[in-house]
Amino acid sequence: MIEPRSRTPGTIDREIPTSLNQLYQEVILDHYRKPRNKGHLDEATHVITMNNPLCGDVIELMLRVEGGSIAEVRFLGRGCSISQASASMLTGRVLGKSLEQALELSGKFTHLLHGDGAMLSDDDLGDLRTLAGVSKFPVRIKCALLAWNCLEELGDATDADSGSG
Amino acid sequence: MAKTAETAALTDTRHATGMLATGSPSAAADRGDSGEASEDGGWDLAAIRAQFPILSRDVNGHPLAYLDNAASSQQPLRVLNRVERYLREQHANVHRGVHQLSAEATEAYEGARRAVAAHAGTGDAAEIVFTRGTTEAVNLVASSWGDAFIGAGDEIVLTKMEHHSNLVPWQLLAGRTGCDLRFVDVTPEGTLDLDDLDRLLATRPRLVACTHVSNSLGTVNPVREIVDRAHAAGALTLIDGAQAAPHMLTDVAKLGCDFYAFSSHKMCGPTGVGALWARRELLEEMPPYQGGGEMISEVKLEGSSWAKVPHKFEAGTPNISGVVGFGEAARFLADLGSDAIASHEDALKRAALERLDGIEGLRLYGPRDERTAVFSFTYGDVHPHDLSTILDQRGIAIRAGHHCNQPLMDHFGISATARASFYFYNSPQEIDALCDGLALAAEVFGGIA
Numbered sequence: 001m002i003e004p005r006s007r008t009p010g011t012i013d014r015e016i017p018t019s020l021n022q023l024y025q026e027v028i029l030d031h032y033r034k035p036r037n038k039g040h041l042d043e044a045t046h047v048i049t050m051n052n053p054l055c056g057d058v059i060e061l062m063l064r065v066e067g068g069s070i071a072e073v074r075f076l077g078r079g080c081s082i083s084q085a086s087a088s089m090l091t092g093r094v095l096g097k098s099l100e101q102a103l104e105l106s107g108k109f110t111h112l113l114h115g116d117g118a119m120l121s122d123d124d125l126g127d128l129r130t131l132a133g134v135s136k137f138p139v140r141i142k143c144a145l146l147a148w149n150c151l152e153e154l155g156d157a158t159d160a161d162s163g164s165g
Numbered sequence: 166m167a168k169t170a171e172t173a174a175l176t177d178t179r180h181a182t183g184m185l186a187t188g189s190p191s192a193a194a195d196r197g198d199s200g201e202a203s204e205d206g207g208w209d210l211a212a213i214r215a216q217f218p219i220l221s222r223d224v225n226g227h228p229l230a231y232l233d234n235a236a237s238s239q240q241p242l243r244v245l246n247r248v249e250r251y252l253r254e255q256h257a258n259v260h261r262g263v264h265q266l267s268a269e270a271t272e273a274y275e276g277a278r279r280a281v282a283a284h285a286g287t288g289d290a291a292e293i294v295f296t297r298g299t300t301e302a303v304n305l306v307a308s309s310w311g312d313a314f315i316g317a318g319d320e321i322v323l324t325k326m327e328h329h330s331n332l333v334p335w336q337l338l339a340g341r342t343g344c345d346l347r348f349v350d351v352t353p354e355g356t357l358d359l360d361d362l363d364r365l366l367a368t369r370p371r372l373v374a375c376t377h378v379s380n381s382l383g384t385v386n387p388v389r390e391i392v393d394r395a396h397a398a399g400a401l402t403l404i405d406g407a408q409a410a411p412h413m414l415t416d417v418a419k420l421g422c423d424f425y426a427f428s429s430h431k432m433c434g435p436t437g438v439g440a441l442w443a444r445r446e447l448l449e450e451m452p453p454y455q456g457g458g459e460m461i462s463e464v465k466l467e468g469s470s471w472a473k474v475p476h477k478f479e480a481g482t483p484n485i486s487g488v489v490g491f492g493e494a495a496r497f498l499a500d501l502g503s504d505a506i507a508s509h510e511d512a513l514k515r516a517a518l519e520r521l522d523g524i525e526g527l528r529l530y531g532p533r534d535e536r537t538a539v540f541s542f543t544y545g546d547v548h549p550h551d552l553s554t555i556l557d558q559r560g561i562a563i564r565a566g567h568h569c570n571q572p573l574m575d576h577f578g579i580s581a582t583a584r585a586s587f588y589f590y591n592s593p594q595e596i597d598a599l600c601d602g603l604a605l606a607a608e609v610f611g612g613i614a
Contacts, residue, residue, distance in 0.1 A: 081551050
């Protein structure tokens, strides 16, 4: 015989586990609820939409590249706090960078999500470092990377276009 | 219990000890669900839970509250033991050998067919075709019956609440044959619009294929009514029973349908196996689905003749151990009794509805009545994936996403819901755990916006 383990109704344990506190930092929730640079970019030179078919999250990333650097960036999308906050933060960090520099940042960010502690002291990542808590939730890494996958796809497409490899 | 040794072999030692230790009368009194015994007519939840070893494990330091049963259910010791016994003592290929093991394996396999037939409500076991699951059962009908009897311009009526598995096979058939697909509308409440069905029947479609129970809304569709209207218009009917067969004994005769598809793994059996029930005369006139061994009567280089139903549709060596487990799951449910299962699930459903209704910011989808204990909801601006992550930290397993129901999500103008789906082994305490977990989510998000 086994009992359903005792759960005492009424005594709600509201202590937030550390892992959740690290995952859902105020900065992240702020970007989720007040996304930066969200909207359509009319004069985009680069547009790409990617989705995560398993969960339905969608990001459309729009860039205006001028004179070799990202002059304007916006996104549209829907999904969880992690995917949307990550996209919002991306727009802040890649502005003014060349595509190449943006992709370099994407590489660093990916390392951060896979638990590379060295990235925590990399200023280039800025507030993206608040997403380090995602590394404790492997199934959520793909959420944080969705917008960055857009960037990588654009980079690949640009490489192919230029023909220089 | 005669199976003590087998039980111990398959049970984690820590929890096996725990089972004995917590079996005392005082622990039972502490459970706080003493009213349930009288309400459910002697339903001993603790004894039932004890048969599912996985239910006593911890997840992230909390007792597991498994509320993802609409995705897949857990398996009782009886099923685990039966599969193990088959593999240890009886395994050989079926329908082939003359030797003892092959005879025993064949008897185990065909015995399972009889048990599954009984669950579906047919006395003719030959009307049960084993498949890989509901998905393959629908694909079988779309390929075999569809390719043989459907042509350009023919109409097939589906509904807007179908799981992708009862949608995409028909889209593929439409691509092959040029037939047209029509969709019965869903009301704002989450039920089928039967007036819309009547409109679609006016052009005399060949088939109406719809789900018995919605996997995301929990809606129980009026299958008999739909079948009668379809038949009056000259259409055959296929019912996707994946979400119904686990909760109710299916009586295909009472439903009156022509095809009924369901899966083992949602009704306490193993994954990778399911069944198609079809009226015998339909199976007899349908061409084979796949070619190979087992499904033939005689093979010559110029051509072959087919085995009798159901073997005509079971090419190759089947998932024998899976089928054996499926059969044992059907017997297990029969022994529990569908009335007892329904009664306990109904009590859980009413209790959960009442609790969820009281939570500010929570929006529940689907009808109030004529539903199962499957609850799709959104909670303020906490995205379902975030909710699922937070609940998981409390050991609570729910599903988040579109539930293979993208057109239905579009219909409601949302991209995802959180879904808590209960089964007969769930406890009222797990409803409390869910509600406490929602309170935690509100805390993590600094309030529900």
